[in-house]
Amino acid sequence: MENTEKFTNNKQIIAFLTEQFPLCFTAGSTDAKPLKIGLFQELAIRLEAETRVSKTQLRGALRQYTLSWRYLHCIKQTRKRVDLDGVEGDEVSEEHADHALKTLKESKEKAFANKKKAEGNDKAKRAPKKVNVPTRSKKTAPKKEPVEDLSNYKAATHSELTVDQTVKVLLGKVPVSGTVIEIMKDDVQVQLNSGMTVKVKAKHLIV
Template sequence: MENTEKFTNNKQIIHFITEKFPLCFTAGSTLAKPLKIGIFQELVACLEDESRVSKTQLRGALRQYTLSWRYLHCVKEGTKRVNLEGIEGDDVSAEHAQHALKTLKESKDKVFANKKKNNESVKRTPKIPRRKTTPVKKEVVVVEDISNYKQATHSQLSVQQPVKVLLGKVPVAGVVIEVMKDEIQVQLNSGMVVKVKAKHLIVE
């Protein structure tokens, strides 16, 4: 009996299209291939009768796939683009290669900057000497102006979108890495990944 259970996240969809179109999409240590311009329309047409994934889910998964470092590394000028059958077509243009390089650099800079910031924060944190008696914990609350932000709705969120996560009393900055059916997966600037409802996110 054919499995008709709907996919719930981008990871499942990317795994599905990688297995269905192995000459086009790759995974793991296999080098990625630049995709043909208009590959989304081809996917939609080929998966028209596939009830487990919607057009919106497919677009989100394809966006995550093409924003991965592994994929951006392969988009180089003169490299042949491929269709779903793996047949080579047009070359990657200089403009698209430059855009991919810029996107890759910005993504890496952001991750490394966050790691450096967190490492420096840890180094600057003074060590509190241990006391025999239990010290009274003093809670320091940093008040942030969030008047320019509004509560997010599930439909307006997309991958790589900057958001603030309402954790406790202080909103924490992060970026959306996956939009699922009922939850949003967010990577905080600290590197931690959390799953929350859209109502717990605010956007500008």
């Protein structure tokens, strides 16, 4: 009996693509191959009858695959791009190689910065707390935070959302700006401008 259960995340879709097109997509310790320009259209046609994954999901998975460090490492000048069947085509241009190198560098710097920050927070938690002797001071009125005008925004609906769409996430009192990176069956994955990724319901988004 054919499996018709829909994929729910990029990891499942990438594993499926690796299985279906092993000469194009790779996983694990195997070196990645530069993908043909416009491969998404070719992929959408080949998987037109595949009910487990939508074009939106395919686009999101392909974006995650091509932004991985393993893939960015393979984008080097003169290396040949491949199609779904592993047939080599055009060479990687100098412009694309430079862009991949820059993206890889920025991604690593961001990851290392986040790791360093997390380690710093961990040390701060373990450090002995200083006991402050309370002193009397004049009470000051709390500062009022500026209230953002949300009159131009409307509540998002799951069916209208698209990948790469800019939205505001209702977290706490102040909505936070972010970008949709994956649309799943019931939830939406959003990358906040701070770099953090959250999974929320469409009702918690405004556009």
